[in-house]
Amino acid sequence: MCGIVGYIGKRDAVKVLLNGLQRLEYRGYDSAGLSVIENGTLLTFKRKGKVAELVKLLEKKQINCSVGIAHTRWATHGEPNDINAHPHTDNSNTISIVHNGIIENYHSLKQMLLAKGFHFVSETDTEVLAVLIGYFYDKTQDLEEAIRAALSEVQGTFGVAILSAKEPDKIVAARRGSPMIVGIGEDEYIVASDAAAIIQYTRQVIYLDDNEMVTLNRESYSTKTIDNRLTNSIIHLVDFDLSKIEKGGYEHFMLKEIFEQPQTIRDACRGRLLVDDGNARLGGLLPVFDNLRNVDRFILTACGTSWHAALVGEYLIENLCGIPVEVEYASEFRYRNPIIRKNDIVIAISQSGETADTLAAVQEAKQKGATVLGIVNVVGSSIARATDAGVYIHAGPEIGVASTKAFTSQLVVLSLLSLLLGRMRNLSKLDGIQIARGISELPSKVEQILERADQIKAIAKEFSYSRNFLYLGRGYNFPVALEGALKMKEVTYIHAEGYPSAEMKHGPIALIDENMPVVFIAPKDEIYDKVISNIEEVRSRKGRVIVIATEKDERIKKYAEKVFYIPETLPMLTPILSVIPLQLLAYYIAVELGYNVDQPRNLAKSVTVE
Ligand code: M6R
Numbered sequence: 001m002c003g004i005v006g007y008i009g010k011r012d013a014v015k016v017l018l019n020g021l022q023r024l025e026y027r028g029y030d031s032a033g034l035s036v037i038e039n040g041t042l043l044t045f046k047r048k049g050k051v052a053e054l055v056k057l058l059e060k061k062q063i064n065c066s067v068g069i070a071h072t073r074w075a076t077h078g079e080p081n082d083i084n085a086h087p088h089t090d091n092s093n094t095i096s097i098v099h100n101g102i103i104e105n106y107h108s109l110k111q112m113l114l115a116k117g118f119h120f121v122s123e124t125d126t127e128v129l130a131v132l133i134g135y136f137y138d139k140t141q142d143l144e145e146a147i148r149a150a151l152s153e154v155q156g157t158f159g160v161a162i163l164s165a166k167e168p169d170k171i172v173a174a175r176r177g178s179p180m181i182v183g184i185g186e187d188e189y190i191v192a193s194d195a196a197a198i199i200q201y202t203r204q205v206i207y208l209d210d211n212e213m214v215t216l217n218r219e220s221y222s223t224k225t226i227d228n229r230l231t232n233s234i235i236h237l238v239d240f241d242l243s244k245i246e247k248g249g250y251e252h253f254m255l256k257e258i259f260e261q262p263q264t265i266r267d268a269c270r271g272r273l274l275v276d277d278g279n280a281r282l283g284g285l286l287p288v289f290d291n292l293r294n295v296d297r298f299i300l301t302a303c304g305t306s307w308h309a310a311l312v313g314e315y316l317i318e319n320l321c322g323i324p325v326e327v328e329y330a331s332e333f334r335y336r337n338p339i340i341r342k343n344d345i346v347i348a349i350s351q352s353g354e355t356a357d358t359l360a361a362v363q364e365a366k367q368k369g370a371t372v373l374g375i376v377n378v379v380g381s382s383i384a385r386a387t388d389a390g391v392y393i394h395a396g397p398e399i400g401v402a403s404t405k406a407f408t409s410q411l412v413v414l415s416l417l418s419l420l421l422g423r424m425r426n427l428s429k430l431d432g433i434q435i436a437r438g439i440s441e442l443p444s445k446v447e448q449i450l451e452r453a454d455q456i457k458a459i460a461k462e463f464s465y466s467r468n469f470l471y472l473g474r475g476y477n478f479p480v481a482l483e484g485a486l487k488m489k490e491v492t493y494i495h496a497e498g499y500p501s502a503e504m505k506h507g508p509i510a511l512i513d514e515n516m517p518v519v520f521i522a523p524k525d526e527i528y529d530k531v532i533s534n535i536e537e538v539r540s541r542k543g544r545v546i547v548i549a550t551e552k553d554e555r556i557k558k559y560a561e562k563v564f565y566i567p568e569t570l571p572m573l574t575p576i577l578s579v580i581p582l583q584l585l586a587y588y589i590a591v592e593l594g595y596n597v598d599q600p601r602n603l604a605k606s607v608t609v610e
Contacts, residue, residue, distance in 0.1 A: 002027055002028040002071065002072065002073050002074050002086075002099075002100040002193070002604070002608070003020075003021065003024025003025065003027040003028060003071065003072040003100075003192070003193050003194060003197065004024075004069070004070070004071055004098050004099075004100055004159060004160075004161050004173075004180070004191070004192060004193040005017055005020030005021060005024060005069070005070050005071075005161075005190065005191070005192040005193075005197040006068065006069040006070070006098070006161035006163075006171045006173060006190065006191040006192070006216075007020070007066075007067065007068055007069075007171075007188070007189070007190050007191075008066065008067045008169070008170070008171050008188065008189050008216050008217070008218060009066060009185060009187055009188020009189065009190075009218070010066055010187060010188060011066060011188065012065075012066070013036050013065045013066050013067055013068040014034070014036060014058060014063050014065065014068065016190065016201070017034045017036075017068050017069070017070035018034070018051065018054070018055055018058070018070070019197075019200065020070060020190070020192060020197035020198075021034070021051045021054070021070050021071075021072050021197075022051050023194075023196040023197050023200075023245060024072055024192070024193065024194055024196060024197050025050065025051050025072050025599070026253070026399045026400070026401055026598065026599065026604075026605045027072060027074065027193065027194065027604055027605050027606065028072050028073050028074030028604045029049075029050050029051070029072060029074070029599050029604075030048070030049070030073055030074060030075050030080030031046065031047060031048045031049060031072075031073045031075075031080045031081070031082070031084070031085035031086075032046065032047060032049075032050070032051045032053070032054040032070070032071065032072045032073065032085065033045060033046025033047065033054060033070065033071055033073075033085045033086050033087055033098075034046075034054070034068055034069065034070035034071070034087065035068055035069055035070075035087040035089070035096035035098075035163055036063060036065040036067065036068035037065060037067050037068070037163060037165055037168040038063055038064055038065045039064075040165060040168055041165060042089065042093055042094065042096055042163065042164075042165040043063065043065075044087055044089060044093075044096055045057055045058060045061075046082055046085035046086070046087070047082060047085065048080055048081050048082050048085060050599075051072055067163065067168060067169065067170075067171065068163070069087060069096060069097075069098050069161040069162070069163050069171060070087075070098065071085075071086035071087060071098035071099075073085055073086055074604035079123075083121055083122045084122045084123055084124050086098045086099060086124075086126060087130075087163075088122060088124060088126045088127040088129075088130040089127075089130055090130045090131050090133060090134025090135075090137070091118050091119060091131060091134055092134060092138075093165070094134060094137065094164055094165050094166055095130055095133050095134045095137060095143075095146075095162060095163070095164050095165075096130070096162065096163045096164075097126060097129060097130045097133065097160055097161070097162045097163075098126075098160065098161050099125075099126040099129060099158055099159070099160045100157075100158065100159040100160075100178040100193055100608060101156060101157035101158040101159055101176075101177060101178040101608065102125060102156045102157055102610075103125035103126070103128060103129055103154055103155070103156045103158065104155045104156035105153075105154065105155040105156065106125035106128040106129075106156075109128050109129075109132055109153065109154075110128045113128065113131050113132060113135065116135070118131050118134075118135065125156075129150060129154065129158070129160070132150040132153065132154075133146050133147055133150040133162065134146075135150075136149040136150050137164070141166075143162070143164045143166075143167050143170060143172055144172055144213070144215055144224075147160075147162060147172050147174065147213065148213070148226055148227070148228060151174060151176075151213075151226050152226065152227070156176075156177075157176055157177030157178050157356065157608070158174070158175065158176050158177070158178055159173075159174075159175045159176075159178030159179055159180045159193050160173060160174050160175075160180075161173040161180075161191055169217055169218050170215060170216065170217055171189070171191060171215075171216045172213060172214070172215050172216075173191045173208070173213070173214050173216070174208070174211075174212065174213040174214070174226060175208045175209075175210060175211075175212060176210050176211055176226075177210060177356065177359070177382070177608075178193070178354070178608050179193050179194070179207070179208075179354055179381065179382060179608075180192075180193060180207075180208040180214075181193070181194070181195055181198060181205050181206070181207055181208070181380075182205060182206045182208065182214050182216070182221065182233075183195075183198035183199075183201055183202045183204065183205050184202055184204045184205065184206065184221070184235060185201050185202040185204075186202075187218070187219060188201065188202075189216040189221055190202070191214065191216060195238045195240075195397075196245045196397060196399075198238070199238050199240070199241065199242060199245070200242055203237050203238040203241075204235050204236075204237060204238075205235070205236055205237075205238055205380075206223070206233040206234070206235055206236070207236065207380045207385070208223070208233075209231070209385075210382075211225055211226045211227070212224070212225055212226070212231055212233075213225070213226050214233075236380060238379075239379060240396055240397055244396045244397050245397050245399060251591075252400065252587070252591075252597045252598050253399040253400040253598045254400035254401075254402055254404060254491070254583075254587050254597045254598055255587055255597075256400075257398055257399070257400050257404045257405045258404050258405070258450070258580065258583050258584060258587065259450055260395075260396070260405050261404070261405050261408050261443075261446050261450070261580065262443040262444070262446045262447045262450070263443070264394070264395045264396065264405045264408065264409050265408055265409065265412050265442050265443045265446060265576070266443045267394040267395070267396070267409070268393050268394055268395065268409040268412040268413055268416075269412060269416070269439060269440065270394070272416055273416065273436050273439055273440055274436065275433065275436040275437055275440055276433070277429070277432070277433075277436075278419075278423065278427075278428075278429045278430065278431065278432025278433035278434070278435070278436050279419060279420060279423045279432055279436065280416040280417070280419045280420040280423075280436070281420075282391050282413075282416060282417065282420055284389055284390050284391045284392065285373070285389050285390075285391065285417075285420075286389075287388065287389045288345075288371055288373065288388060288389045291343075291345060291371045292345070292420075292421060292424065293424055294343050295323060295343055295344070295345045295421075296323075296324070296341065296342075296343040296344060297323065297324045297325070297326065297341070297343070297344045297345075298317055298323060298324070298325045298326070298344070298345050298346075298347060299325075299326045299327075299328055299333075299338070299340070299344060299345070299346045299347070299365070299370075300313050300314060300325060300326070300327045300328070300346075300347050300349060301327075301328045301329070301330045301333050301346060301347070301348050301349070301358060301361045301362075301365075302327075302329075302330055302348065302349035302350060302355075302358055303329065303330050303331060303350075303355050303357050303358055303607070304403070304486065305351070305403040305406070305407050305483060305486060306349040306350050306351060306355075306358070306403075306406075306407075306410060307327070307329060307330075307349075308407065308479045308480075308482050308483040308486070309349055309375075309407055309410035309411055309414060309479070310327045310347075310349050311327050311478070311479035311482070312411055312414060312476060312479045312480075312575050313325065313327070313347075313349070313411075313414040313417075313418075314326075314327050315475065315476050315479075315572070316414055316415060316417075316418040316476075316572055317414075317417070317418050317421060319418075319572065320418040320419065320421070320422035320427055320435075320572070321418060321421040321422045321424075321425050321426075321427070322425060322426065323421065323425075328361070329357075330348070330355065330357040330358040330360070330361035331357040331361075331610070333361040333364060333365075334357070334360045334361050334363075334364045338364070338365075338368070340365060340368040340369065340370045342369075344370055344371075345370065345371045345372075345373060346361075346362070346365040346370045346371070346372045346373070347372075347373045347374070347375060348361060348362045348365075348372065348373070348374050348375070348376075348383055348387060349374075349375045349376075349410055350374070350375075350376050350377075350381075350383050351376075351377045351378070351393075351395070351398055351403055351406035351410075351606075352377070352378055352381060352605065352606035353374070353376040353377065353378040353380075353381020353382055353383040353384045354378070354381050354382050354383070354606045354608050355383070355606055355607055355608070356607060356608050356610045357607070357610055358383060359382050359383055359386060360610060362374070362383055362386050362387060363386065366386070366388075371388050371389075372386075372387045372388050373387055373388065373389055373390050373391075374386075374387035374389075374390030374391075375390060375391050375393060375410055375413050375414070375417075376390060376391075376392060376393070377392065377393045377394075377395050377396075377398065377406050377409070378397075379392060391413050391416075391417070393406065393409035393410055393412070393413050394409065395409040398605075399598065399605070400597070400598050401490070401598060401599060401600055401603050401604065401605050402487055402490045402491050402583075402586070402597075402600065404487075404583045407483060407579060408446075408576050408579065408580075411575055411576050412439065412442070412576065415435070415439055415572065415573065415576075416439070418572075419432060419435050419436065419439075422435075434570070435570065435572070438569055438570040438572075438573050439573065441569070442569070442573060442576055442577070445566070445567040445569060445577055446576070446577065446580060448567050449566055449567070449577060449580045449581065450580070452564075452565075453584050455564055456564060456581050456584040456585050456588060457584070457588045459546060459562050459564070459585065460584075460585055460587075460588030460589045460591075460592055461588070461592055462562075463517050463544075463546075463585075463589065464492075464589045464592040464593055466494060466515070466516075466517050467494060467495065467515075468494065468495045468496065468497075468511065468515075468516055468517075469485065469488050469494060469495070469496040469497075469516075469517050469518075469519060470485075470496070470497055470498075470499065470504070470508060470511065470512075470516060470517070470518045470519070470543075471484040471485045471488075471496060471497065471498040471499070471518075471519045471521070471582070472498075472499055472500070472501040472504055472518060472519070472520050472521070472531075472534060473498075473500070473501060473520070473521035473522075473531075473578075474500055474501045474502065474527050474530065474531055475525070475527055475571070476571055476572060476574055476575050477521040477523065477574060477575060477578055478498075478499075478500045478501075479575065480521050480574075480575045480578050480579050480582065481498035481499060481500070481501075481519075481521060482498035483498070483579055483582065484496070484498060484519060484521075484579065484582030484585070484586070485497055485498035486498070487582060487583055487585075487586035487587075488582075488585070488586045488589070490586070490600050490603060491586050491587065491589075491590035491595060491597050491600050492586055492589045492590045492593060492595065493595070493600075493601070494589070501520065501530070501531050501534040502530065502534060504534060504537065504538070505534075505537060509537065509538075509541065512538055512541040512542070512543040513541065513542055513543070514542040514543075514544070515544075516543045516544065517543075517544045517545075517546060518538045518543045518544065518545055518546070519546045519547075519548070519582065519585070520534070520535055520538075520545060520546070520547045520548070520560075521547075521548045521574075521578045521582075522535065522547050522548065522549050522556065523548070523549065523550045523566070523571065523574045523578060524549075524550040524553055524568070525571040525574070526571070532555075532556075532559060535547070535559045535560070536559065539559065544561050545559065545560045545561050545562075546560065546561065546562040546563075546564070547559070547560040547562070547563050547564070548564050548566060548578050548581055548582070549563050549564070549565055549566070550565065550566060550567075550568050551565040551566065551567055551568060552565075552568075553565070564581045566578055566580075566581070
């Protein structure tokens with residue numbers, strides 16, 4: 001949610017910043033801007049809309065500079081327009097700041113500054129911080145000291161990068177609750193909210209900790225806590241390259257990421273699947289093995305698509321291991337008084353590892369003394385670092401705002417975890433081998449589905465006129481129904497609902513008529529016949545039935561207008577296959593309707609505000 005990039009070095013800063021913004025645009029795309037220092041003067045340019053608008057604005061300008069900061073925004077305070085776009089400056093146009101997060105006490109700070117005679121041009125909380133830093137800077141004449149003084153007044157979250165025209169060879173960045181990464185190049189530094197803006201120049205990075213501040217000069221850098229104690233920063237190597245954040249010939253990132261799934265599923269299993277032992281090895285959980293042996297209950301917490309993965313996790317863990325599981329929206333978890341007992345384990349699931357609600361749930365659980373694990377994609381992210389132990393899903397960067405490959409990788413990791421936990425308890429080796437084999441066969445089965453993507457494209461063409469969709473599934477595939485509906489809403493703006501198939505008759509059935517497409521996920525499993533009855537209920541009310549069915553299921557044809565087959569697998573693994581046609585359906589309908597699939601309106605890739 002919002003992207004920050006800052007550069008100091010020998011290159012043309014405008015080029016590096018614009019390039020960085022383009023790579024970060026998936027994090028927010030309602031306005032963009034940058035500030036640079038040219039011959040001691042602070043220049044700021046900003047534009048409503050996509051980064052392309054800013055590029056256009058700067059096209060004809062000759063700017064000679066090698067230091068600057070930039071931002072692509074997802075609005076929280078103030079409508080998306082040129083004035084509210086970042087960077088924001090202080091009253092004397094000396095300081096410029098880009099900011100991710102929310103200054104919760106901005107109103108009282110603003111009143112205090114107004115009373116002192118300062119003025120404001122935007123409606124943003126960020127401008128309040130710029131003016132506050134400017135206020136302290138007038139007194140201290142020292143940028144770091146002014147920033148420290150201002151940040152200690154601030155309540156809320158921030159990732160910030162700051163420039164001063166009076167100290168033109170310096171960028172200061174800091175974080176609290178919002179990621180900041182420093183790329184260490186040769187005689188150059190790039191600071192960004194996301195490694196995607198950095199890896200073109202260097203793969204050596206430092207992840208700032210909460211309440212940490214970095215000062216980048218042309219030839220050196222130093223890190224301290226915001227309250228001015230030296231810190232010891234460790235340099236890490238980013239484990240992906242540029243090809244992972246480029247479209248690689250696909251029209252959209254979403255399509256690329258859907259098609260990457262055979263590989264990302266392999267990557268999630270690599271070194272972890274012990275087929276002959278019927279078991280899984282999850283090295284990241286070694287420090288908490290004893291806790292896993294003694295666990296009485298799991299609480300899985302997450303948001304959005306990751307929450308749907310958690311729901312599948314509930315079925316998996318309860319069925320395979322007999323351990324009770326509760327699934328909590330992270331956004332609710334924190335604001336009630338969750339009961340956490342001694343042997344409970346909380347698992348936070350997050351693609352980005354930066355979702356503010358999930359991070360807050362992690363903190364709440366830790367405060368209550370729980371062991372907290374993470375199932376996270378982004379290495380070094382806040383949730384990965386805040387948890388006691390965890391498992392990376394290794395899906396690689398997910399740029400499409402609608403999550404696809406992260407979901408299937410989360411399900412793979414949850415399947416591996418259930419296998420491991422099951423084998424610690426009552427699951428037999430033979431059953432374990434069957435499950436491990438099933439998991440190992442998933443990549444080729446996903447490939448078989450993707451080879452028939454055109455069938456979904458044809459269905460999408462025919463149904464793109466629809467204004468509503470209903471998704472129904474049972475058991476393991478109930479969360480898939482929710483996920484299918486979420487994908488449809490996010491990228492096509494078509495209203496869609498997911499329900500357990502049998503719940504339909506308790507209300508949503510009233511919606512069924514000849515204009516309502518109903519997507520059933522009906523694999524051949526023990527509740528297949530019940531789902532057929534639910535399909536009949538829809539058909540008799542003239543609903544248009546699309547079914548995701550198991551291959552060779554000829555009987556289903558007489559109940560459905562459209563059938564898409566997925567390969568046979570164990571019931572517990574069907575969600576990993578059945579979700580793929582639903583991802584494709586949403587994608588192709590969005591393309592058919594002419595929407596920007598990778599940057600759907602009002603959304604941003606990771607929601608770092610509560
Ligand atoms: O990064 P996270 O997994 O924590 O993100 C959680 C949700 O914000 C995310 O899944 C969101 O719902 C996606 N846009 C779904 O496609």
